[in-house]
Amino acid sequence: MESEMRPLYEKQLQKEAVVDVAVVGAGAAGLCAAIWAGKKVEGHSIQIAVLDSARKLGAKILVAGGGRCNVTHCQVTEHDFAGSSPAAIRKILRRFSVEQTVQFFADAGVKLKQEETGKLFPVSDSARTVLKALLDQAQSVGVSITHPARVTDIDQLPCNALAKGRDKQPRLRVVSEDGVLLARHVIVCTGGKSLPKSGSDGSGYRLVEKLGHTISKPLVPALVPLTLADGHWIRGLSGLTVPAAVTLSKASGKRICTYSGSTLCTHLGLSGPSILDMSRHWLIERNADSNVCLNINWMPEHSEKSLDDLLQEHRMSAFGVLRRWLPDRLARQLCIESGAPDAGDLTRSIRKKLVQSVTATPLPVQGDRGFAVAEATAGGVPLEEIQLETMESRKCPGLYLAGEVLDVDGRIGGFNFQWAWSSGFVAGSAVAKSVTVGNN
């Protein structure tokens, strides 16, 4: 009796059940896939069961965007992502665009607003409205969600090619701590390894590796703050935020990439959008070549030459010049680091040193804050192992993948959720088509 009164998304799994579609993971991608599978089969009676290991659903949606949930960005292209090939990423993003995402949420009762940065948030400024809308949508299309139910194994069932109705037979067995599901279609949306306490602990990689997939290595935190050595002067500026540009280069000086934007000095090193966007590149490049260097331009509107001219033009102390553009604390520290005197002219060599400090302070990064703090994961199942029209695995028929479990990670600004919505849509729609047309 008690279980009948619980909301559908807290249902308990029967110990062994046959369903049309099993979805592993009820995060952004899993909910979106289940909802679209349900929406697209309207008129057909199919069972869609979602399993999630978490005690509380949607932890990552709730913490996203500082509790406001940055649902997407006004402009999303394949160049906002890294990991798999841009052409493959574009193909999936195009199937479910930002406009469709905005419409989807509006239909679900969540109006989105665009901020100056181009980020889109719910007008309520509350991530709860986003999660509630997704759960309500799932319920309204008949999706059942069981949790906590950690999936420990997925295996392929033997296929009897001669059996009658074989195109409807379950192909996969999903073993969870709460029972077993037999399903013809299984969508794995287990996320990556970031914020493991939310339930995304990387166990999904093991599930799909067993079914023949590879995980592109190295698997590293993305969108993660970087740490500097104890005692580094930047750590002493904790709390200071400036617009800056960080550049990653080979030891030869060849530039690999640059990210600009708000940069935050922390008690452990650096954070803020420019550093978060850079982090996955630094970690991956450093893994391949320990000689790569990262440096920061504190006045990105200036080149070495233009700053040098500026320092020569102004008849005031170096600190007096720098503080026109930079916070006092930072201007003072840059002068100290390069030995610039408090008053009087600069010698040529000190001026050169100061220019170098301002436009290219080397960042001796020690490490990163790890998956516990990272917002995403770099690495995962490569898109080459997926059929892009459907998100079905090329390794295991009936298995589909969507979201962060794939080797796609976006920069900061709502791109990772857009990836979850788009890939979830493609997987859910494909499964619905397959179930209703019965061609698979």
Ligand SMILES: Cc1cc2nc3c(=O)[nH]c(=O)nc-3n(C[C@H](O)[C@H](O)[C@H](O)COP(=O)(O)OP(=O)(O)OC[C@H]3O[C@@H](n4cnc5c(N)ncnc54)[C@H](O)[C@@H]3O)c2cc1C
């Ligand atoms: C602090 C923080 C803030 C963020 N803010 C933003 C933001 O504002 N905008 C943005 O675009 N992105 C943001 N992100 C990134 C974004 O949250 C993720 O990219 C996105 O949630 C990935 O969705 P997903 O469904 O693929 O995976 P997840 O959201 O990680 O969901 C995976 C689900 O699978 C379940 N699961 C895992 N393994 C199993 C298993 N073996 N059995 C059963 N269930 C399992 C987990 O419990 C989880 O519920 C943020 C991330 C963090 C950590």
